[in-house]
Amino acid sequence: MxxxxxxxxxxxxxxxxxxxxxxxxxxxxxxxHRDWLAEYAPDWESKTASELAxxxxxxxxxxxxxxxxxxxxxxxxxxGPGERFExxxxxxxxxxxxxxxxxSAETQxxxxxxxxxTEAMERDGSSEGTDGEREQERDTSQDDxxxxxxG
Numbered sequence: 001m002x003x004x005x006x007x008x009x010x011x012x013x014x015x016x017x018x019x020x021x022x023x024x025x026x027x028x029x030x031x032x033h034r035d036w037l038a039e040y041a042p043d044w045e046s047k048t049a050s051e052l053a054x055x056x057x058x059x060x061x062x063x064x065x066x067x068x069x070x071x072x073x074x075x076x077x078x079x080g081p082g083e084r085f086e087x088x089x090x091x092x093x094x095x096x097x098x099x100x101x102x103x104s105a106e107t108q109x110x111x112x113x114x115x116x117x118t119e120a121m122e123r124d125g126s127s128e129g130t131d132g133e134r135e136q137e138r139d140t141s142q143d144d145x146x147x148x149x150x151g
Contacts, residue, residue: 002064013065014053037056040059
């Protein structure tokens, strides 16, 4: 028998999956799930999945899990191009209520810009040396061009 999360209406296959869904979602910073657990299972952090399942299933709607007409083929990481695990995880943690709740949109924008600049530097091979060394090399190359023009 499946269950529906009493907080977000996500469907899960069984009681332990419901317990895991609630606990993991609360642990990654979703206040609504954390608040619900604090009210209905105050000591949820010290429970095993099966112990928590016995508590939370009392409050969840029981549903018959749908049986798909066609079972989709599962992708293997060895099947070739596709979404990388790291990218999928990053997309999940960037959603509302996820990640660092104190990070502002401006902070996020600055971090993304810094990552893009770092990637560009690494692609261009300009990450070697310090800013001062690069500035000195630029000045030297301009002096060489000036001498050639004068010469």
